[in-house]
Amino acid sequence: MPVLLSPPAAAALLPVAGVRLGVAEAAIRKQNRKDLTLIELAPGARVAGVFTQNRFCAAPVQVCKAHLPAGEVRALVINTGVANAGTGEPGLAAARASCEAVGALLGVSARQVLPFSTGVILEPLPVERLVAGLPAAREALRADGWFDACHGIMTTDTVPKAASRQVTIGGKTVTLTGMSKGAGMIKPNMATMLGFLATDADVAQPLLDALVKEVADLSFNSITVDGDTSTNDSFILIATGQAGNPTLSDPASADYATFRAAVLDLSIWLAQAIVRDGEGATKFITLQVEGGASRDECRKVGYAIGHSPLVKTAFFASDPNLGRILAAIGYAGIDDLDVSRLRVWLASAGEEVLVAEQGGRAASYREDAGARVMQEAEITVRVDLARGSATATLWSCDFSYDYVKINADYRS
Amino acid sequence: MPVLLSPPAAAALLPVAGVRLGVAEAAIRKQNRKDLTLIELAPGARVAGVFTQNRFCAAPVQVCKAHLPAGEVRALVINTGVANAGTGEPGLAAARASCEAVGALLGVSARQVLPFSTGVILEPLPVERLVAGLPAAREALRADGWFDACHGIMTTDTVPKAASRQVTIGGKTVTLTGMSKGAGMIKPNMATMLGFLATDADVAQPLLDALVKEVADLSFNSITVDGDTSTNDSFILIATGQAGNPTLSDPASADYATFRAAVLDLSIWLAQAIVRDGEGATKFITLQVEGGASRDECRKVGYAIGHSPLVKTAFFASDPNLGRILAAIGYAGIDDLDVSRLRVWLASAGEEVLVAEQGGRAASYREDAGARVMQEAEITVRVDLARGSATATLWSCDFSYDYVKINADYRS
Numbered sequence: 001m002p003v004l005l006s007p008p009a010a011a012a013l014l015p016v017a018g019v020r021l022g023v024a025e026a027a028i029r030k031q032n033r034k035d036l037t038l039i040e041l042a043p044g045a046r047v048a049g050v051f052t053q054n055r056f057c058a059a060p061v062q063v064c065k066a067h068l069p070a071g072e073v074r075a076l077v078i079n080t081g082v083a084n085a086g087t088g089e090p091g092l093a094a095a096r097a098s099c100e101a102v103g104a105l106l107g108v109s110a111r112q113v114l115p116f117s118t119g120v121i122l123e124p125l126p127v128e129r130l131v132a133g134l135p136a137a138r139e140a141l142r143a144d145g146w147f148d149a150c151h152g153i154m155t156t157d158t159v160p161k162a163a164s165r166q167v168t169i170g171g172k173t174v175t176l177t178g179m180s181k182g183a184g185m186i187k188p189n190m191a192t193m194l195g196f197l198a199t200d201a202d203v204a205q206p207l208l209d210a211l212v213k214e215v216a217d218l219s220f221n222s223i224t225v226d227g228d229t230s231t232n233d234s235f236i237l238i239a240t241g242q243a244g245n246p247t248l249s250d251p252a253s254a255d256y257a258t259f260r261a262a263v264l265d266l267s268i269w270l271a272q273a274i275v276r277d278g279e280g281a282t283k284f285i286t287l288q289v290e291g292g293a294s295r296d297e298c299r300k301v302g303y304a305i306g307h308s309p310l311v312k313t314a315f316f317a318s319d320p321n322l323g324r325i326l327a328a329i330g331y332a333g334i335d336d337l338d339v340s341r342l343r344v345w346l347a348s349a350g351e352e353v354l355v356a357e358q359g360g361r362a363a364s365y366r367e368d369a370g371a372r373v374m375q376e377a378e379i380t381v382r383v384d385l386a387r388g389s390a391t392a393t394l395w396s397c398d399f400s401y402d403y404v405k406i407n408a409d410y411r412s
Numbered sequence: 413m414p415v416l417l418s419p420p421a422a423a424a425l426l427p428v429a430g431v432r433l434g435v436a437e438a439a440i441r442k443q444n445r446k447d448l449t450l451i452e453l454a455p456g457a458r459v460a461g462v463f464t465q466n467r468f469c470a471a472p473v474q475v476c477k478a479h480l481p482a483g484e485v486r487a488l489v490i491n492t493g494v495a496n497a498g499t500g501e502p503g504l505a506a507a508r509a510s511c512e513a514v515g516a517l518l519g520v521s522a523r524q525v526l527p528f529s530t531g532v533i534l535e536p537l538p539v540e541r542l543v544a545g546l547p548a549a550r551e552a553l554r555a556d557g558w559f560d561a562c563h564g565i566m567t568t569d570t571v572p573k574a575a576s577r578q579v580t581i582g583g584k585t586v587t588l589t590g591m592s593k594g595a596g597m598i599k600p601n602m603a604t605m606l607g608f609l610a611t612d613a614d615v616a617q618p619l620l621d622a623l624v625k626e627v628a629d630l631s632f633n634s635i636t637v638d639g640d641t642s643t644n645d646s647f648i649l650i651a652t653g654q655a656g657n658p659t660l661s662d663p664a665s666a667d668y669a670t671f672r673a674a675v676l677d678l679s680i681w682l683a684q685a686i687v688r689d690g691e692g693a694t695k696f697i698t699l700q701v702e703g704g705a706s707r708d709e710c711r712k713v714g715y716a717i718g719h720s721p722l723v724k725t726a727f728f729a730s731d732p733n734l735g736r737i738l739a740a741i742g743y744a745g746i747d748d749l750d751v752s753r754l755r756v757w758l759a760s761a762g763e764e765v766l767v768a769e770q771g772g773r774a775a776s777y778r779e780d781a782g783a784r785v786m787q788e789a790e791i792t793v794r795v796d797l798a799r800g801s802a803t804a805t806l807w808s809c810d811f812s813y814d815y816v817k818i819n820a821d822y823r824s
Contacts, residue, residue: 054739055743085735120735122735123735309811313820314819326497326498361499401813404815
């Protein structure tokens with residue numbers, strides 16, 4: 001039951017010149033599932049990525065980190081079902097073997113292939129089945145393969161997540177198409193498992209490398225479903241350079257600002273889509289923290305609210321149990337926080353209600369106003385820390401019976 | 413559905429010389445509930461306490477912190493229903509007014525009274541109802557009032573939590589009786605809301621002050637239900653000095669070691685009882701982390717496992733989804749953790765199963781062994797970080813449908 005999130009129309013996903021995608025059924029974990037996605041990039045594409053900070057980072061993440069700096073990436077291979085994480089040396093060998101097989105099939109080097117896996121941790125990757133499925137995935141390669149691919153990377157997601165944008169840069173139309181998957185184990189610390197954004201823009205590599213980090217921080221690294229940071233989180237930004245625009249290389253240029261805004265807009269949409277389709281989610285919650293001494297402390301406050309099971313169950317119940325929000329702010333880790341200066345609002349559907357001020361419930365607060373806001377499917381919690389001018393915005397969801405059901409049943 | 417936790421027998425709760433307890437119905441939030449508990453201490457009792465680190469600390473906690481250093485505490489007053497937290501200046505005035513009323517009733521100064529509240533945050537405390545209920549509570553004061561009192565401090569607790577111990581010190585029998593309440597918003601950061609432990613031992617104040625911190629760290633500050641640190645957490649250690657033992661003042665003495673061990677044992681029992689009766693809990697989980705470079709990092713790893721909703725729902729499902737445990741260890745915040753050296757075991761009912769080693773699933777691991785352990789109601793997760801000699805033990809519970817139900821319904 002995703003929150004205000006619809007599947008994309010196939011026609012709405014615009015091809016990106018230089019990118020072809022194909023999906024196949026490889027029976028990685030279960031039969032009759034589209035569980036293998038191949039993405040082929042034309043020569044000259046530039047690629048940048050950010051990956052999970054989890055110390056148990058998955059074998060494919062380790063291989064990506066080794067292959068990415070080596071040079072021209074020509075293919076990405078993505079399997080669902082098995083995460084190939086917590087699999088030790090055999091897992092690394094399996095990830096490398098999948099790159100070898102893709103390289104042989106496409107006539108490129110194994111080091112030009114990036115592997116991605118998502119699914120159950122600690123299970124060995126059946127690499128022979130993955131390899132056996134590759135020819136079918138190559139057969140399926142199409143420029144308009146985004147629709148199939150955004151289905152092919154789903155696990156417990158209930159809705160495929162993909163969208164396109166177009167902007168004009170240097171008189172040329174530049175296309176951006178991206179897709180993501182998420183659902184659980186979502187508190188990305190370097191981008192969620194998995195986000196892919198491709199554009200035909202021509203972008204210099206140093207700018208692309210900086211942009212992927214900046215954008216990940218403001219999108220995939222600003223969401224949480226359950227506070228668990230996955231072993232496999234990866235966000236990949238691809239620029240094929242085929243739009244014909246003058247190469248973007250000056251971070252201060254107006255063209256770069258246009259491009260950056262489009263990448264950020266699409267990335268935030270993809271990241272929010274993961275929250276809207278969070279496991280068991282019934283509410284989409286924006287946590288807007290302002291007046292902080294630093295962005296970091298604003299994020300701490302936002303995550304304390306966004307992770308609190310008590311706050312999340314209150315949202316599920318549409319119960320304006322505001323004390324739980326104040327308690328979460330209180331334990332967020334700001335030692336010298338003056339709670340008497342802090343203000344908290346609840347907002348939804350054009351209505352903003354002041355909830356707390358001067359260390360307690362606002363004198364103007366009426367329970368019926370709080371209850372009205374809490375009934376909505378999209379709710380904003382705004383917190384003014386009154387300590388400075390830093391801000392941060394995070395996105396989260398509520399915590400329902402279905403979260404427990406989904407995660408108690410996931411492997412069965 | 414508490415995990416292997418029974419209510420105490422009334423006769424098992426031993427009176428502590430110098431302590432009398434009385435309970436009354438004051439209709440603080442609902443009618444016909446024993447929601448007001450008064451504890452009277454004889455002159456000469458020494459008291460030490462530790463309190464929540466939440467910046468939104470409740471009004472009664474602020475008053476306790478002001479009254480405790482002032483001198484001889486003669487009474488404690490505890491109400492349920494309303495936490496008197498996030499209530500600003502009017503909340504402080506209400507907490508002070510309840511101390512004034514108790515003082516007037518017992519003929520002591522208001523500064524000799526410690527107030528405690530537990531219940532809903534952000535609601536004003538109806539102090540006039542509390543004050544009106546005090547005479548009945550005073551009428552009820554009895555040395556064997558522990559059984560009533562451990563019922564009187566319950567909120568969403570399903571089982572009252574209290575126990576006694578006796579040890580011999582300097583040839584004298586010393587009695588310790590304690591009680592606690594918990595259930596939700598449980599990740600104490602200075603002792604949970606609420607723990608009271610009284611003994612008739614004669615203990616010097618400096619030793620009592622040190623002991624309360626040391627014991628809180630190893631008991632109430634080593635548990636978690638949902639990771640939310642309450643605004644009201646308080647743990648109070650009372651020594652009435654009426655046992656006739658030579659005053660304990662040397663921390664290196666054998667008598668003090670005996671006494672410390674008894675206080676610690678009872679405090680751990682009371683803290684574990686809170687976890688066993690955690691909201692919706694069906695499993696009691698011990699997190700034993702060893703081989704750490706510091707106790708702090710062992711606790712980080714334990715709490716990462718103990719707070720992970722994915723791990724907690726897997727325990728609820730009795731599913732040995734061990735990858736979730738590894739993922740939690742991986743994001744616990746140890747930057748230079750070498751996952752290839754780490755080992756993880758699951759243990760229960762005399763069986764210990766090596767689950768993970770060398771960065772992946774242990775070669776010897778069999779799913780049926782893991783599944784057998786996970787079926788038990790008490791499970792130990794043992795983690796060897798292989799980085800040093802520090803250890804930490806925490807206690808946690810699983811995450812069930814009932815947790816969501818209880819917290820989505822709590823205010824209604």
